[in-house]
Structure formats: C-alpha cells, structure tokens
Amino acid sequence: MENATIAAISTHPGKSALGIIRVSGKDTLSVISKIIHPLSGAPVDSITPRTQFTARLFDSHGALIDKPLVAVFKAPHSYTGEDMAEISCHGSILILHSAMEALCHFGARPALPGEFTKRAFLNNKIDLAQAEAVADIIDAESKASLKLSLSQLEGKESGAITALRGKILLLLSAMELEIDFAHEDTPGLDPKNAAEQISAITADIDALIQNADAGIMIKNGVRCVIAGKPNAGKSSVMNALLKKNRAIVTGMPGTTRDVIEDRFELEGIPVRLFDTAGIRSAENQAEEEGVKRAKGALKEADLVIFTADGSVPLTKDDLEIFKETAGRPLIVCVNKSDLKHAVSPEEAASFFGVKEAIQINCVKEGGITPLTNALKNIIINGRNMPSIDGILVANLRHRQALMEARAALNEAAAAAAKGLSFEFAALDVKRAASALGSITGAISTDEILDSIFKGFCIGK
Ligand SMILES: Nc1nc2c(ncn2[C@@H]2O[C@H](COP(=O)(O)OP(=O)(O)OP(=O)(O)O)[C@@H](O)[C@H]2O)c(=O)[nH]1
Ligand SMILES: [Mg+2]
Numbered sequence: 001m002e003n004a005t006i007a008a009i010s011t012h013p014g015k016s017a018l019g020i021i022r023v024s025g026k027d028t029l030s031v032i033s034k035i036i037h038p039l040s041g042a043p044v045d046s047i048t049p050r051t052q053f054t055a056r057l058f059d060s061h062g063a064l065i066d067k068p069l070v071a072v073f074k075a076p077h078s079y080t081g082e083d084m085a086e087i088s089c090h091g092s093i094l095i096l097h098s099a100m101e102a103l104c105h106f107g108a109r110p111a112l113p114g115e116f117t118k119r120a121f122l123n124n125k126i127d128l129a130q131a132e133a134v135a136d137i138i139d140a141e142s143k144a145s146l147k148l149s150l151s152q153l154e155g156k157e158s159g160a161i162t163a164l165r166g167k168i169l170l171l172l173s174a175m176e177l178e179i180d181f182a183h184e185d186t187p188g189l190d191p192k193n194a195a196e197q198i199s200a201i202t203a204d205i206d207a208l209i210q211n212a213d214a215g216i217m218i219k220n221g222v223r224c225v226i227a228g229k230p231n232a233g234k235s236s237v238m239n240a241l242l243k244k245n246r247a248i249v250t251g252m253p254g255t256t257r258d259v260i261e262d263r264f265e266l267e268g269i270p271v272r273l274f275d276t277a278g279i280r281s282a283e284n285q286a287e288e289e290g291v292k293r294a295k296g297a298l299k300e301a302d303l304v305i306f307t308a309d310g311s312v313p314l315t316k317d318d319l320e321i322f323k324e325t326a327g328r329p330l331i332v333c334v335n336k337s338d339l340k341h342a343v344s345p346e347e348a349a350s351f352f353g354v355k356e357a358i359q360i361n362c363v364k365e366g367g368i369t370p371l372t373n374a375l376k377n378i379i380i381n382g383r384n385m386p387s388i389d390g391i392l393v394a395n396l397r398h399r400q401a402l403m404e405a406r407a408a409l410n411e412a413a414a415a416a417a418k419g420l421s422f423e424f425a426a427l428d429v430k431r432a433a434s435a436l437g438s439i440t441g442a443i444s445t446d447e448i449l450d451s452i453f454k455g456f457c458i459g460k
Contacts, residue, residue, distance in 0.1 A: 005031055006111035007103040009096045010459030016091030021099055022459060024116055027107055028083040029072065034106040035059070035099065036070055036087065049074040057089065059098040060105035066095045080116050081123025114456025118449060121441060128441025128452070129158045132395060135456050136219065141263065142270040145219045148394045157398070158440050160391045164204055165436040168405075171197050172429045175422040191416045194425065198413045201432075205406045208393050211386040212402065215394030217302070221263060221270035222379055225297045227325060228307035229317055230254050230278025233335040236362035237307055237371070238262070238275040247275045254278060257290035259297050266372075267380055268388075274301075279321040295324055303329045303378060305371065306352075310334035310343045310359065314351050322352050331374045332357040338364050397452075398439045405435035 005025025011018065023032055033044040036055045047053055049072050057066040068089040078084040089095050104110065114135070121131045133152035140146035151157070174189040181188065226234045230253030238247050238260065247260045260275040274297050277290030298304060304325045308318050334348045338361040348357040358374055361367035386392055393399055412428035437443035 005108045006115055007031075007100060007108040008111035008116070008459035009100060010086075011091065013093065013096075014091075015093070019089050019091035019093075019096045020459075021087040021089065021096060021103070022111075022116060023085045023087070023103060023108060024078070024080045024082050024111075024119060025108070026075075026083060028085050031103055031107045032070070032072075032085050032087070035102045036068075036085075038070075039067075044070075044072065047072060049077070052088075057087070057095070057099060058102065060102040065098050066090055066092075076123065076125075079125065080119040081125045082119060111458060112453075113458050114453035114460055117456060117460055118453045121449075126153075127155070127158050128444060128449075129161070129395070129398065129439055130155060131441070132397075132452060134460060136394075138457065138460065140219075141221070142218075142265055142268065144268040144388055145221075145270065145394070147388055148215060148218055148392055151388075151392075152394070156391050157393060160208070161398075161436050161439050162442075164201060165433055165440075165442065167197070167201050168409075168429060168433045168436065171201070172426060172433060175426040175429060178422050179426065189422070191419055194422070195413055195416045198409050198416065198425075198429075202406055202409045202413070205402055205409070208391070209399060209402050209406065211390075212393040212399040214386050215388075215392035216396060216399065217379075218269055218388060218392070219394040221272040223272050223274065223300060223302045224305060224375070225274045225276060225301035225303075226305045226307060227276055227294060227298055227321060228278060229309065229315075229321060230280055232278065232307040232309045233362055234278065234307050235260075235275050237305060237333065237335065237360070237368070238273055240362045240368040241273060241371070253280075254283065254287055257286050259293045266375055269379055271375070271379070279324065280317060298324050298328065301325075301328050303331070303375075305375075306330055306332045307335050308333065308343065308348060308357075309336055310341055310348070311336040311339035313342050314348065319352070329378060330354070331371065331378065333371055334359050335361060337361040338367065401435045401439045405432040408432040408435060 003026055005027040007021060007023045010020045010022045029045045035058045036044055038053050038055045052069045052071045055068060055070050056064055057068050059065050066089045068087050071086050073084040075082045117131045117134050120126050121128055130153050133149045136149035140149050178188045226237055228234050235247035235249045235256050239245050242262055242264055246262050248255055256275055256277050263270055263272050276294035276297050279291050279294055282288035282291050306322060306325055308314060332348060332352055332354050334343055334345050334357050337359040345357040345359045358370040360371050408428045408431035412425040415424040434443050
C-alpha cells in the first residue's frame with residue numbers, strides 16, 4: 001500500500017461554523033507539527049492521543065491563520081489504522097485552503113476520494129461492505145436507508161456473508177479431502193451429503209437475494225415517473241403528492257418542459273418523483289427536447305403514473321404515449337374527477353388494455369388518495385416488504401455477487417447429482433466462495449476497490 005501522508009478538508013466547502021481537516025499517514029505528526037503549535041507549549045508528539053487541544057495554526061509562510069482544536073490518533077487506534085490528526089478550524093475557505101496548502105508544502109498530499117476509508121479497509125479496520133456503508137450513510141436520504149446503511153456498517157450483512165462463506169469453505173475442504181484420499185477406506189463426504197449441504201447454503205443465499213430488490217429500493221428510492229398528454233394534470237399530480245407547489249401548473253398545454261425531480265416518503269420508503277413534459281409532436285425546439293427527456297425518464301422508471309384527463313375524451317395520442325410505458329409497472333389515473341366526466345375508469349381501463357384505472361383529482365381534499373393507496377399497494381404490499389431490522393442486502397454489487405455464488409453452487413449441485421468426481425464440483429464451490437468473498441473484500445482486486453472508492457467524497 002502506498003504510504004504517503006494524505007490530507008483533505010472533510011467538511012462541506014463553504015462558509016460554516018467549523019471546517020475540519022483530516023490528515024493520515026506515518027508522517028502525520030511531523031507534518032502537522034510544522035503548522036500546529038499547541039497553546040500549552042508542549043510539542044505535538046507529546047500530547048496524549050485522542051484528546052483535544054487548542055493550538056495556533058500557521059500557513060506555509062509562518063503567518064498565524066487560526067486557533068483550531070486538534071486531536072491526534074496513534075496507529076492502529078484511528079479510523080484509517082494509521083497515525084491521524086483532525087484539525088477543527090473555523091469554517092472559512094481561506095483558512096482551510098491555506099492550511100491544506102501548508103500541509104502539502106510540508107510533505108502531505110491531497111487525499112483522493114474515499115482514500116481515508118480505503119486505508120481503513122486495507123488496514124483491516126473495516127471490511128469492504130462496511131466501507132461501502134460509510135458512503136451510503138453519507139448519501140442516505142430517508143430514515144429507512146440510513147438505518148439499513150448503519151446496520152451494514154455495524155457488520156450485520158458482513159457477518160451473515162462471512163458465515164455463509166465459512167460453510168462453503170468447509171464443504172470445499174471436505175471435497176478436497178475426498179479428492180486427495182479417494183481410495184482410502186475412511187468415511188468421508190458422499191455425493192448425497194454434499195448435495196444436501198449445497199442446497200442448504202443455496203437456500204440461505206436465495207433468501208438474501210429475494211430481499212435484495214426491496215433493500216436496494218429502500219436505499220435508492222423508487223423512480224416514479226408521471227407521464228401523459230399535455231394538460232392532463234401531471235404537474236398537478238406531482239404537487240398533490242408532494243403537498244407543495246413544486247412544478248408550474250397552467251391551463252396552457254406544454255407548460256412543463258424539463259424533467260422535474262423531487263422526493264417524498266411513503267411509509268419510510270423514499271419515492272423519487274419525476275414530472276415530465278406532456279408527450280406530443282413538439283411545437284418548438286425546447287418542447288422537442290422536453291419530449292425526448294420525458295421518453296428517456298420513462299425508460300428508467302421503476303413505476304409509471306400514467307395520467308389522462310378524464311374531462312375530455314381519450315384519443316389516439318393518449319394511446320401513443322401509453323405505448324411509451326411498455327413493460328413498466330404502471331398506475332393509470334383518470335384525472336379531474338371533480339369535472340364532468342367524459343371517461344369513466346372502466347372505459348379508460350379497457351381503452352388502455354389494463355386491469356384497472358383509478359379516478360383522481362388534484363383540486364379537492366383527498367382527491368389524490370386513490371393514487372397514494374395504489375402506490376402503497378404496488379410499492380409496499382405488492383412486494384411483501386421485508387423488515388429492515390433483519391439482514392437486508394441493499395447494494396447492487398452485493399446482489400450480483402450473491403447471484404454469481406448461487407449460479408456456481410447450482411453447477412456444483414448438478415455435478416454432484418451426476419455422480420461426477422468432486423474435482424468438478426469443487427471448482428464451482430470455490431467460485432461461490434470467491435463471489436461471497438468479494439462482498440466483504442476477503443477477495444478483492446484493485447479494479448473493484450477503485451470502482452468503489454472513486455464514488456466517495458474527498459475527505460471520507
Ligand atoms: N378541475 C381540475 N383541474 C385540474 C386538475 N388537475 C389539473 N388541473 C388543471 O389542468 C391544467 C393543466 O394542469 P397541469 O398540471 O399543468 O398539466 P400537465 O399535464 O402538467 O401539463 P403540461 O405540463 O403542459 O404537459 C391546469 O389548469 C390545472 O389547474 C383536476 O384534478 N381538476
Ligand atoms: Mg406540467
């Protein structure tokens with residue numbers, strides 16, 4: 001591992017009460033002692049680690065720039081497992097940048113995104129799933145996703161994965177023993193017993209995969225796109241769901257041009273709502289781009305709220321737009337139920353060829369309730385939402401690795417069932433162990449690490 005001493009501003013750039021600089025690496029104490037002078041007069045390296053002290057902070061030319069609170073941490077008892085310092089300055093960009101410049105002048109280098117956490121992983125302070133949880137905690141936008149990420153940081157998921165991998169490795173060593181001593185007269189692993197063990201492990205992996213979709217949805221939010229003809233009331237639906245005037249509403253068709261995003265929580269599940277331009281043949285360039293973006297948003301939707309104006313007859317334009325939603329889970333809304341109906345929900349359902357359409361309006365108290373209920377039905381009830389207090393995989397990379405492990409175990413089971421020598425099954429079992437090992441980082445490559453940590457913020 002590269003052992004340069006790194007430094008970064010860990011707080012949000014901008015004016016604030018405090019701004020924190022972190023330093024990590026074997027030269028931390030000697031680098032910071034060039035610019036940090038404790039008020040007590042004691043040398044920095046004589047101060048008890050993990051206690052805070054007030055100091056004077058100087059820039060690289062020796063000019064006083066602040067009076068921060070400082071704490072030093074000695075390896076291995078620090079976040080990264082290396083010598084570290086946290087300098088809590090006043091939150092002025094000028095102070096923070098001057099301090100960073102001075103630290104780099106005296107031998108540190110600016111940290112890369114996530115480099116502190118990467119070092120924590122490489123120094124075995126946390127495993128890879130826990131390192132990913134750190135980024136997820138920072139990104140969490142709902143209480144549910146924060147709870148999931150915290151449980152991942154606590155090591156709940158890692159514990160389950162490590163236990164499963166332990167079972168796989170035990171099976172692998174029994175198979176290898178059998179291969180090595182196949183002709184000896186000792187009772188060992190028989191194919192039936194191997195098959196039973198594989199199926200028990202596969203069942204546990206399946207349970208994790210089954211709940212992973214829900215976990216990922218809780219973490220990332222459900223992408224819910226509102227689509228329909230111009231003037232159908234899409235922006236009004238958005239505002240009603242958000243309970244605020246987020247999008248502009250006018251009686252003029254073609255009001256919304258850009259995709260407008262906002263979010264709300266449905267029983268703790270984050271819903272990311274996207275209002276789109278009414279799809280029609282555009283009258284100008286801006287609208288044309290809006291329609292293109294609306295179609296793009298539809299392609300990435302987890303769920304579509306298709307909105308039709310119930311006060312006017314449905315037309316082939318409604319149908320054309322409806323076709324753009326193909327393959328997506330969908331709620332068909334017949335809007336403006338407070339006005340004289342031109343279309344009943346039953347007529348709309350048969351017109352679009354769906355089981356059911358719901359009637360809503362955005363102007364009367366409770367007019368949007370049928371839509372909220374339909375959303376709850378699809379997002380929460382329709383999925384048998386698992387408890388977030390249990391072990392819930394909420395990471396696409398982990399889900400992928402679990403699926404790889406399951407596929408490998410299925411092949412091992414097939415080889416065992418055919419009565420083939422354990423040599424064949426053992427290779428698959430080994431692949432399954434590697435796949436699970438990639439989740440916690442027991443097995444990792446530079447490529448995996450780079451792709452994970454480049455998504456972190458600087459200073460974390
Ligand atoms: N009476 C009644 N009017 C509604 C309702 N929903 C929307 N409207 C009106 O319908 C018109 C269009 O509403 P918008 O929400 O802007 O429609 P839109 O689908 O976003 O339109 P574009 O952005 O142009 O595609 C406005 O005058 C709204 O006040 C409703 O439930 N009842
Ligand atoms: Mg609109």
